[in-house]
Amino acid sequence: MGNETSITLDVGSTILDLLTHLDKKLVQNVIAAEVNGEEKDLTYALEDADQLELIDSDSAQGRHILRHSTAHVMAQAVTSLWPGAYFAIGPAIEDGFYYDFFLPDGKHFTEADIERIEAEMRKIIAARQPFLREEYEPQEALCIFSDQPFKTEIIENIASTGSSSGEIAAEIATEAAPNASKVSAYRNSEWFVDLCRGPHVPHTGRLGHFKLLKVAGAYWRGDEKKQQLQRIYGTAFESEKMLNEHLNRLLEAERRDHRKLGLELDLFSFPDEIGSGLAVFHPKGGLVRKIMEDYSRMRHEQEGYQFVYSPHITKGDLFEISGHLNWFGENIFPPMEIDGENKYYLKPMNCPFHILIFRSKQRSYRELPLRLFEFGTVYRYEKSGVIHGLTRVRGMTQDDSHIFCTREQMTGELKSILTFVLDLLREFGLNDFYLELSTRPEGKAVGSDQEWEEATTALHDTANAMNIPLVLDEGGGAFYGPKISVQAKDAIGRTWQMSTVQLDFQLPQRFDISYIGSDNTKHRPVMIHRALFGTVERFFGVLLEHYAGALPxxxxxxxxxxxxxxxxxxxxxxxxxxxxxxxxxxxxxxxxxxxxxxxxxxxxxxxxxxxxxxxxxxxxxxxxxxxxxxxxxxxxxxxxxxxxxxxxxxxxxxxxxxxxxxxxxxxxxxxxxxxxx
RNA sequence: GCCGGUGUGGCGCAGUUGGUAGCGCAGGCGAUUUGUAAUCGUCAGGUCGUGGGUUCGAGUCCCUCCACCGGCUCCA
Structure with a gap:
């Protein structure tokens, strides 16, 4: 509420009691509060000298709480419609909430069940059930949730690690007690109680502006080796108006779907006969693509890049040396056997080819930085379920470049690349960005700690100097080096990963490339991998969605x-x-x-x-x-x-x-x- | 890859409890010559994703595979 006031209350008074002393109008939206910086229910009994911040339902924090409470209501509705259902976790997320379930006896939800569940939820909301907080010793909690295997696992984890953090995903933490000794739960009725850290709205009557959106699959704890659950997504707001605005935004996103626009505007298609994730561009789409590529070529020329070309297939040796077959193998299409001897692969990346161009003759430091550019078409075997329009395909063309430079030139190159990227994206009408720094993927990386450290620091410092928000993506780097990716926000605020810039000390070693320095001895160049559009296909798709098909x-x-x-x-x-x-x-x-x-x-x-x-x-x-x-x-x-x-x-x-x-x-x-x- | 859903002429859809397919738009042709978001008429177009099975009979039921959609895991 912002203003600081001291109020004297009777011993044992709750926040709710306090609210009755305050201006009704001011507090009618309050659904929870922060006491000394910790979120609490309104039924929390205040103590001497407690500092109190009220949480309104229309604040980000407040919405989070009411969504989480709505998730509980959904779990209760599901339990009442499918007695014996197991419930896993049900956190609030950006724009909504979900809850993961497992129905015994081979049953499952279908889209049609959404209405039934919603109807049941409305009954619960009409009943104005209180959310009653209960605290248990872990042993007691295990008893209460003995018929809920997922809850049991969470409790055991809390009991053994003494906290809900550690290897448990952040979302699970929302389910658990923050203090080790006790486990908290919320009871909505005699038969429904759910493990939860809280806080919650005082009673279900405070909810109601919600909608269930879709049924989906999800793995227990996000691990594909673990059990597959069913997830129901929904959203909730503090008012019908806000809910409708959000639903309209979803419709707007649907209206902008590049797959739909591509069909309507006769730009591209994915004929079944060719195969999943493989696009053909029709004359109009081809023209747009040509304009994009021509413009990019023109800009690359201005920025001092040299154009190269490389074939689409190669003997396996190349990707053995580069390490791709080992580290990236599951994304490479199976090989073609030629003459029973050689295995040829469709290339999943362009870098080794450019390295061979570098290595084709002895290089002098005077040639560096050497910037090799190619619209390189690569093929990656993507799992069937992930393919999505032009944004996730199996055949794609990267506006790919590999820059070979000295250690000393590295920082300057990174800086000019980032400037180039942002300029280019702006020239295509994207204006809102943030950067993401992806660090070493544990267990899936080559190179020494020291090299990774140096590369990561170089990227971090360059990114920091760009005056654009920078977020950390722990462990998201490529096997050969860390990367910065440019995330662009489109006209309706969705973010898309576009450009990537990767720093690589490894491939130069693997291919043993060198240049002769001014000291007349051999030196190892540093390599920077970068794509500005990312891929032409994805960039095309993003532009279509950004402009809703109305291209400039x-x-x-x-x-x-x-x-x-x-x-x-x-x-x-x-x-x-x-x-x-x-x-x-x-x-x-x-x-x-x-x-x-x-x-x-x-x-x-x-x-x-x-x-x-x-x-x-x-x-x-x-x-x-x-x-x-x-x-x-x-x-x-x-x-x-x-x-x-x-x-x-x-x-x-x-x-x-x-x-x-x-x-x-x-x-x-x-x-x-x-x-x- | 996994979970769920879907798959009918170019596109969007309808097809009752199984009885061999309809509509609108688009397209062809003819007429209409129009000042700002749908002129009229007419014609043509589908072995109902694929392969198998059940049945006297399958778009409708069962299975396989393929593709797509929503997610998960991955990711440009």
Whole structure:
């Protein structure tokens, strides 16, 4: 609440008692409190000199609590519908909560059960059941939960380690008591009690604005070798309004799904006949992709990269030397046998090829940093269940580069790469980033501690200097070195992993590459692996979702569509088309076979940035009527030269939408887009 | 890979308790010549993902495989 006040109460008073002394309006949203920095239920009995912070249901902390409480209600509902169900863990997560269950006797939930469970939950909420906190010695708790194997395991873990932390995942910690000696649980009814650290809302009547979203699978403790459970996801908010806003955001995400857009806009497809996770790009998608790649090539040229090419297959020796067959083997497609002797593999990575280019002759320090760039198509065997549109595929093209430099050049290179990455991503319209530093994967890494330490420090320091938030991803590095990845947030706030920059001391050793230094002796170069788009496919998918399919003009496969009002305007239109084409503008002409409204509609659905409608008045005065994407009303009688100047500016400046240059304050823009969905 | 769901013409969908497939959009053709988000008519298009089984008979029931969707584990 912010303001500090001292209040005197009777001995044994609870927070709830205290609230009754305070202004009703101010405290009606309070669902829990922090006492001396620890979250407590409202039924907590205050002691002398306790410092109290109230937690409102509309705060992040408050939502977390009410979601967690809703998860308990869901578990109770499930237990009442499926007596004997085992429940595992049920934490609040970002935007919602889940609970993992196991139904005995081979039963399982289906999507259809969601409604039944929701209905049962509403009954529990209507009953305004109190959440009663109980504390037990571990032995007692084991008795109470003797028929719940997962809970038993959690309690035993707490009892043996003395705490809920350690090797137990963070989410499990939310289930357990923070102090070692006692185990806390919350009772909602005579027959339903759940192990939990708390706190919870005072009673189930404080809940109700929730929705169950999906049934999914999940492994016990996130370990694929352990039992498979069923997870039910849901979300809950402090009000119906906030809940609906969230559900609308989910719909918006669905509307932006690049798989759907790719089909609607005729950009790419995944024919069954080719195989899972292998895309073909149709002419329009191919054009977008070409523009992306051309732009990238142009920028790489400016940044001092040299272009190389390497084949898609190689003898296994190469990946033996690099260590990929050993460390990355399960992601490599099975080999082709040639002449019974040699095993050839589809390449999963480009780096060894670039190393061989480096090694093809003796190198001098004067050549460094040597920056080799390639749109390298690689193939990775991904488990069938993980494939997802263009963002997770089995055949992908990386905008890959390997930079060979001296130890001394390393930091400078890293810095210029990160600057380059962020610039490039901004040029494609992504503006909101954070960096993630992935460190040594324990048990899955090569190289000495000292090398890892040095590499990690170098990456960390460079990342820190970028003035962008940096988060740590413990153990997420590649087997040969740590990495920084750039996470970009899209237009609706979702984050996508894009670029990666990896520092590598290992492969230069494995391939024994060297350069002659100014001292006339051999030195080992350092290698930096980096991809800016990450992969062209994923980047394409992310851009589609970011722009909801309405690509900026410079990336649009069709930039202008010309519509004559009647076919008598055809001649003028074709002249206009020539004029625009001469400026390198991508344009389509649409004959007057149908009413104008129908053609406008069709062009709008194609998300064309500029639709020109041309009639008698335009022919007479050399003008066009412009329909901007995202704007309902047309702009009439614009001199065609003015239009050309405008669209050229748009293309040159990479406007995210044509409206940017027209000072249009048109709230219908967003509405129109929505109506069409 | 694992758990659950789904798979009907290019796309979106309907197909009652098993009785050999419909609709809308898109497409072809014809008419309509249209000033801002769907003009009218007509025609064509599907061995119902695949392979097997049950049955007199399978889009409907069972099994296999494939693919997709939602997650988990992995990950660019």
């Amino acid at each position: 003009t410079w990336l649009s496969p069709v930039q202008v569509k010309i519509l004559p009002i009647r076919d008598t305007h055809e001649e003028y239109c074709l002249q206009l088309k020539e004029l625009l084409a001469a400026e390198g503008i991508r344009i389509e002409y649409m004959q007057a076979k149908e009413p104008l409204g129908a053609r406008i509609r069709q062009a709008k659905l194609e998300k064309i940035p500029y639709i020109l409608a041309v009639g008698d008045e335009d022919v007479a005065s050399g003008t066009v009527g412009i329909n901007l994407r995202g704007v309902k009303d047309p702009i009439r009688a614009v001199q065609k030269e003015d239009f050309i100047a405008k669209i050229k500016e748009d293309i040159q400046k990479h406007w995210s939408n044509p409206t940017e240059g027209f000072a249009i304050d048109n709230p219908s823009a967003v509405r129109v887009e929505k109506e069409l969905s």
